[in-house]
Amino acid sequence: MSFEWPWQYNFPPFFTLQPNVDTRQKQLAAWCSLALSYCRHHKLYTLDIMEAQESPVFNHKNIDRKLSMEAILIVFEELRKKGNLEWLDKNKTRCLVMWRRPEEWGKLIYQWVSKNGMVNTVFTLYELANGDDTESEEFHGLEDWMLIRSLQALQMDGKAEVISMDDGKGVKFF
Amino acid sequence: MKVALFSLVLLCLAGMLHAEVLSQSDENSLTENGQGLGRRYAESTIASDMSKIMDSMVQKNFVNFLLNQREKKSMSNVTPEEDPEARLYNNLLKKLTLCIRSKGQIHAKYKERGTVLAEDQIVQMSKQLETFKSNLEEFASKHKQEIRKSSQFRVQFQEMCATIGVDPLASGKGFWSEMLGVGDFYYELGVQIIEVCLALKHRNGGLITLDELHHRVLKGRGKFAQxxxxxxxxxxxxxxxxxxxxxxxxxxxxxxxxxxxxxxxNMDHTVVLQLAEKKGYVSVSEIRESLKWERERACHVLDHLLKEGLAWLDSQASGEPQYWLPALFSELTSRDVTPEEANQITP
Incomplete structure (x- = not known):
C-alpha cells in the first residue's frame, strides 16, 4: 500500500512557514500529522535532521518546494511538545519519533495479551516484538527501546512488570 | 348698431376687392400657358376667401352683439321690461351652464360606474384566484413527490414568486410551504450548507467555491434525497x-x-479573489498588471487576505511570492475530510 499524501502536500505554500498565526497553527498541525503518518507508514523510529531535509516528506520535488531547516525544527519542536518526539543529542541532529506514544503502544500490547488469554504469562522482549504470534500485530518489529518504554508505561499502571532474565529482559503481564 | 354692421359689410367688400386686385396682379405675372388655369384657381380662391371673410364677419358680429347685450342687460336691470334678444341670450347662457353642470354630473357618474366596474373586476379576480388556488392545490397534492424532487421546478417557482413580489421563504407557514414543503426544504439545506462550511473552515479559511459546496452538500444528503x-x-x-x-x-x-x-x-478583495480564481493564486505583479494598481494597494489587499486566513503565502515561487487561496485550490475539492482533520474541528 503506497503512502497517501494529504492535500496540503501538493499545495505550494504548505512549504513556506505562514506569517499568520492561525494559519500557521493549522499548517504545523498538518505537518505534524504528515510527519508522523509518514514515519508510521515506513516504520521509521529515528530521524536524522539532515536526512529528513532531503526526504520526500519535507522536499517535494514535483512542485519544487521544500521545507526550510528552520521550519523543520519548528515542526519537530511541535512534535516534541505533543510527546511524539525526543532528541537524542543536545545539538538536535537526531531524534526518536514516536508516532505512537509509549502509553499507546503499551495499551495495544496489553490488549493483544489479554485477548489471547496470556495474562500472567512471562514473555521475552524478542518474543513480543519478533515472535511468530505477533506477526499480524502492529507492534511487531517494534524497536527495543520503544518496546521497553511502552512496557514501562504499562508497569506504571500496574499492568505489567519488566523483569531481568539471564539472556536479556522479559515481561510479565497482570 | 345697424350703422356699425353696414360699415363692417362695406369694409369687407373693400377688402374683397383689394384681394381680387392682388390676385389679378399675380395672375398677370403668370406665363401665357398657365393663364386659363390661373384664372380658375383665382376664382376658387376668391370664393374660399370670401367665405372665410364672411365667417370672421359673422363671428365679429356675434361678439359685438354679445357686448351690446351685456350693456343692455346692465341697463335692463333697472328697467323691468326685457328685450327679446336678451331673453334669448339669457336662455342660451342658462343652457350653456346647464350643459357644463351636467357634464360634471356625467363625469361623477362615470366615476361611480368605474368603481362599480373595478369592484366587479376584483370579485372576478378573486374568484379566478380561488379556482386557481384550488386547482393548484389539487395539482400540488397529486404531484407532490415530483415537485419536491425537481430542482427545475424550484427555480421556476422562485422566479414566479419573485415576479409577483412574494417571498415564499419568508415564513415556514403559509400555503406554499405547507403544500409543497418549499420553505422547509431551504431551511434544511441551510443547515447542511453550514455543516459543510464549518467542516472545511480550517482548511479553506471559510471560503469555498459554490461548485465544491454543491458537490459536498449532495454527498452529504445521500442518494435518495431530493x-x-x-x-x-x-x-x-x-x-x-x-x-x-x-x-x-x-x-x-x-x-x-x-x-x-x-x-x-471590500471591493478590492473581491476583485483580487476573482483574479485568483483561474489559477488559485495571485502575486503582486499580476495584480499590478491586470488591475493597474499601485504596489501598496496590492500589498495591502494581499496582507488582509493573509490576516483573515483566506490566503497562504508561498515564498518559494520563482520570481516573487505567490498568495494561494486554499478555497480555489482545485486538488482540494476532490478530497474528503481526513479523520485527523475531523478531530481538529471538534476539539
Whole structure:
C-alpha cells in the first residue's frame, strides 16, 4: 500500500512557514500529522535532521518546494511538545519519533495479551516484538527501546512488570 | 348698431376687392400657358376667401352683439321690461351652464360606474384566484413527490414568486410551504450548507467555491434525497444572511465563492479573489498588471487576505511570492475530510 499524501502536500505554500498565526497553527498541525503518518507508514523510529531535509516528506520535488531547516525544527519542536518526539543529542541532529506514544503502544500490547488469554504469562522482549504470534500485530518489529518504554508505561499502571532474565529482559503481564 | 354692421359689410367688400386686385396682379405675372388655369384657381380662391371673410364677419358680429347685450342687460336691470334678444341670450347662457353642470354630473357618474366596474373586476379576480388556488392545490397534492424532487421546478417557482413580489421563504407557514414543503426544504439545506462550511473552515479559511459546496452538500444528503441545484444553494445562503453577516457570496467568474466567516471583504478583495480564481493564486505583479494598481494597494489587499486566513503565502515561487487561496485550490475539492482533520474541528 503506497503512502497517501494529504492535500496540503501538493499545495505550494504548505512549504513556506505562514506569517499568520492561525494559519500557521493549522499548517504545523498538518505537518505534524504528515510527519508522523509518514514515519508510521515506513516504520521509521529515528530521524536524522539532515536526512529528513532531503526526504520526500519535507522536499517535494514535483512542485519544487521544500521545507526550510528552520521550519523543520519548528515542526519537530511541535512534535516534541505533543510527546511524539525526543532528541537524542543536545545539538538536535537526531531524534526518536514516536508516532505512537509509549502509553499507546503499551495499551495495544496489553490488549493483544489479554485477548489471547496470556495474562500472567512471562514473555521475552524478542518474543513480543519478533515472535511468530505477533506477526499480524502492529507492534511487531517494534524497536527495543520503544518496546521497553511502552512496557514501562504499562508497569506504571500496574499492568505489567519488566523483569531481568539471564539472556536479556522479559515481561510479565497482570 | 345697424350703422356699425353696414360699415363692417362695406369694409369687407373693400377688402374683397383689394384681394381680387392682388390676385389679378399675380395672375398677370403668370406665363401665357398657365393663364386659363390661373384664372380658375383665382376664382376658387376668391370664393374660399370670401367665405372665410364672411365667417370672421359673422363671428365679429356675434361678439359685438354679445357686448351690446351685456350693456343692455346692465341697463335692463333697472328697467323691468326685457328685450327679446336678451331673453334669448339669457336662455342660451342658462343652457350653456346647464350643459357644463351636467357634464360634471356625467363625469361623477362615470366615476361611480368605474368603481362599480373595478369592484366587479376584483370579485372576478378573486374568484379566478380561488379556482386557481384550488386547482393548484389539487395539482400540488397529486404531484407532490415530483415537485419536491425537481430542482427545475424550484427555480421556476422562485422566479414566479419573485415576479409577483412574494417571498415564499419568508415564513415556514403559509400555503406554499405547507403544500409543497418549499420553505422547509431551504431551511434544511441551510443547515447542511453550514455543516459543510464549518467542516472545511480550517482548511479553506471559510471560503469555498459554490461548485465544491454543491458537490459536498449532495454527498452529504445521500442518494435518495431530493436533487439540489446550485440555484437552491444560492437561495438558501441568501436566507442564511438573516442570521448576521456570517454568510455571504462573492461573485467570481460566473460562479460564486461562499464566505462563511465574517471577514470584512471590500471591493478590492473581491476583485483580487476573482483574479485568483483561474489559477488559485495571485502575486503582486499580476495584480499590478491586470488591475493597474499601485504596489501598496496590492500589498495591502494581499496582507488582509493573509490576516483573515483566506490566503497562504508561498515564498518559494520563482520570481516573487505567490498568495494561494486554499478555497480555489482545485486538488482540494476532490478530497474528503481526513479523520485527523475531523478531530481538529471538534476539539
Amino acid at each position: 436533487d439540489v441545484s446550485q440555484d437552491d444553494l444560492v437561495r438558501a445562503i441568501k436566507k442564511l444572511k438573516v442570521m448576521g453577516n456570517g454568510f455571504g457570496m462573492i461573485p467570481v467568474g460566473g460562479s460564486y465563492l461562499v464566505q462563511s466567516v465574517p471577514a470584512e471583504l
